[in-house]
Amino acid sequence: MEGSSAQGRLPFGKEENVNIIACVKQVPDTEAQIKVKADGSGIDEGGIKWVMNPYDEFGVEEALKLKEKVGGDVTIVSIGPARAMETIRTALAMGAEKGVHIDDPALNAADAYTTAAALAAAIKGMPYDIIFCGQRAIDDDSAQVGAILAELLGIPQVTFVTKLDIDGTAVKAVRPIEGAQLVIETALPCVITATKGLNEPRYASLPGIMKAKKKPVDAKNAAALGVSADAKSKVAKMVPPPARPPGKILCADDTPEGKAAELAKLLREEAKVI
Amino acid sequence: MAKGVWIVAELRDGAFRKVTFELASTARKLADQLGEEACAVVCGSGVSGIAGELGKYGIDKVYVADNAAFEPYTTDAHAAAVAKVVKDNDAAILLVAASFQGKDLAPRLVGKLATGMASDCTDVKIADGKLLAVRPMYAGKCFGEIVTSATPQIAALRPNVFPIVETAKAGAVESFDPGLGDLKTKVLEVQKEQSGKIDVSEANIIVSGGRGMKGPENFAILEELAAVLGAAVGASRAAVDAGWRAQSDQVGQTGKVVSPNLYIACGISGAIQHLAGMSSSKYIVAVNKDPEAPIFQKADYGLVDDLFKVVPALTQECKKLLG
Numbered sequence: 310m311e312g313s314s315a316q317g318r319l320p321f322g323k324e325e326n327v328n329i330i331a332c333v334k335q336v337p338d339t340e341a342q343i344k345v346k347a348d349g350s351g352i353d354e355g356g357i358k359w360v361m362n363p364y365d366e367f368g369v370e371e372a373l374k375l376k377e378k379v380g381g382d383v384t385i386v387s388i389g390p391a392r393a394m395e396t397i398r399t400a401l402a403m404g405a406e407k408g409v410h411i412d413d414p415a416l417n418a419a420d421a422y423t424t425a426a427a428l429a430a431a432i433k434g435m436p437y438d439i440i441f442c443g444q445r446a447i448d449d450d451s452a453q454v455g456a457i458l459a460e461l462l463g464i465p466q467v468t469f470v471t472k473l474d475i476d477g478t479a480v481k482a483v484r485p486i487e488g489a490q491l492v493i494e495t496a497l498p499c500v501i502t503a504t505k506g507l508n509e510p511r512y513a514s515l516p517g518i519m520k521a522k523k524k525p526v527d528a529k530n531a532a533a534l535g536v537s538a539d540a541k542s543k544v545a546k547m548v549p550p551p552a553r554p555p556g557k558i559l560c561a562d563d564t565p566e567g568k569a570a571e572l573a574k575l576l577r578e579e580a581k582v583i
Numbered sequence: 584m585a586k587g588v589w590i591v592a593e594l595r596d597g598a599f600r601k602v603t604f605e606l607a608s609t610a611r612k613l614a615d616q617l618g619e620e621a622c623a624v625v626c627g628s629g630v631s632g633i634a635g636e637l638g639k640y641g642i643d644k645v646y647v648a649d650n651a652a653f654e655p656y657t658t659d660a661h662a663a664a665v666a667k668v669v670k671d672n673d674a675a676i677l678l679v680a681a682s683f684q685g686k687d688l689a690p691r692l693v694g695k696l697a698t699g700m701a702s703d704c705t706d707v708k709i710a711d712g713k714l715l716a717v718r719p720m721y722a723g724k725c726f727g728e729i730v731t732s733a734t735p736q737i738a739a740l741r742p743n744v745f746p747i748v749e750t751a752k753a754g755a756v757e758s759f760d761p762g763l764g765d766l767k768t769k770v771l772e773v774q775k776e777q778s779g780k781i782d783v784s785e786a787n788i789i790v791s792g793g794r795g796m797k798g799p800e801n802f803a804i805l806e807e808l809a810a811v812l813g814a815a816v817g818a819s820r821a822a823v824d825a826g827w828r829a830q831s832d833q834v835g836q837t838g839k840v841v842s843p844n845l846y847i848a849c850g851i852s853g854a855i856q857h858l859a860g861m862s863s864s865k866y867i868v869a870v871n872k873d874p875e876a877p878i879f880q881k882a883d884y885g886l887v888d889d890l891f892k893v894v895p896a897l898t899q900e901c902k903k904l905l906g
Contacts, residue, residue: 569900
């Protein structure tokens with residue numbers, strides 16, 4: 310594997326550092342009100358509080374736990390405008406060693422493919438044994454980048470991981486599907502996309518925050534990475550959610566039993582959903 | 584020129600999952616609008632016999648790869664096979680289920696085929712001869728209309744949203760060589776959860792509980808109502824973070840974004856991140872003691888009352904109606 314340090318040795322042996330990568334994205338906080346611009350071209354970013362994508366936090370935490378277990382370095386890779394640096398610094402404050410910030414206005418309209426291509430180009434230039442991503446970013450909710458990245462690097466993926474066990478080069482991961490849990494085995498290097506349940510992300514400590522300020526962050530742009538910023542898909546238009554008709558407050562004879570009876574009747578006869 | 588509307592059939596334990604028929608019916612509709620064929624890819628083990636069934640849902644041609652390597656699902660085997668057949672036939676549109684399997688497979692196909700995709704779509708149509716996919720973003724705080732310039736134009740359809748339509752067609756079945764190379768992943772074990780449990784992402788009805796449930800033991804009353812209605816039991820982030828319910832049951836921006844026919848929110852105040860995850864439900868019922876709870880702004884039917892009295896009474900009423 311080009312760029313990979315996992316070929317022909319046990320990457321988690323003592324003689325060499327393990328290279329762990331965690332990809333992060335800065336997104337609006339879950340409590341943010343999202344307002345669509347009048348022309349439908351995007352969202353109004355005014356007043357939004359930006360945070361690390363919650364699923365990426367699980368990825369960063371798992372990267373740090375792995376480093377603490379086997380030794381090595383955690384590199385944070387992020388694409389985004391200048392403000393994305395705050396999210397990179399947050400991950401460095403949690404304990405990662407260094408960062409790569411891909412900041413290029415041409416990538417602002419990047420779709421999942423272009424995003425993954427830029428990440429792949431950046432990652433190919435460094436040694437890596439395992440790459441963590443969040444299962445999805447809670448802004449565009451695409452849930453695509455981790456898998457595309459794995460494909461572009463020619464390595465396996467396990468997505469929506471709730472439990473991870475690594476022994477030598479063997480990876481054992483648990484992934485939920487509808488009505489079951491799968492125990493999946495694959496090999497390093499690979500991409501793991503993290504979901505809730507994998508761990509409890511740590512908070513950055515004050516000394517961690519101080520140290521993070523001095524940790525190295527490389528700046529890259531699309532040209533330096535040799536990737537095209539042309540998107541395969543685009544959001545032609547954004548619209549607010551359809552308005553819901555006003556509801557009814559049920560108050561039949563004002564007893565819980567009366568209200569329950571009225572509700573059951575409405576669900577059956579008016580809504581026709583039971 | 585790329586042609587045809589294709590679907591990736593999803594199977595479990597040798598049978599098609601319901602979402603496959605939703606994909607097929609939708610492909611038929613789009614194919615008719617384009618005047619093109621609807622085709623399906625079926626990758627499974629011992630599935631040649633059932634492949635033709637998809638004709639009943641409007642599929643003209645079914646491409647089957649029957650191989651033990653396809654069961655249970657792995658990314659490597661399925662992505663290699665689907666990418667090959669879709670590429671060889673120059674498909675214009677490819678529909679995949681936005682299920683756990685589809686969400687793993689579809690983006691891998693995006694990478695293999697160097698194309699674009701609209702995830703978790705709630706509507707798809709043809710505009711100017713191309714696929715226009717409508718999907719919630721920011722967990723439903725807004726919607727995006729997605730257009731893909733490369734082919735195949737991939738869309739993952741949210742289960743339980745698109746109608747199943749039966750036709751009198753018989754689909755032609757053809758087998759193809761999946762060209763499987765070196766497979767790097769395998770499934771060691773499938774740990775099944777309690778039988779009959781419906782995942783919130785695929786349920787027609789969800790009965791959900793929040794902080795107002797006061798403790799994990801009280802979810803029993805929701806389980807009882809859910810059993811009568813054939814519903815799944817969901818939970819708010821507060822209930823999951825308190826350890827009362829499994830993470831897989833969480834509805835909201837950091838859980839599952841759902842759109843059932845009926846969502847019954849019990850003791851859920853309606854934090855914005857929860858509302859985002861369920862407000863595309865067809866009908867919403869809210870049961871909460873606090874008349875000011877934001878959940879009532881989204882509810883079609885609101886009951887301002889004690890859920891510990893309303894829910895058991897509702898269970899009895901539903902039993903009478905459905906009994």
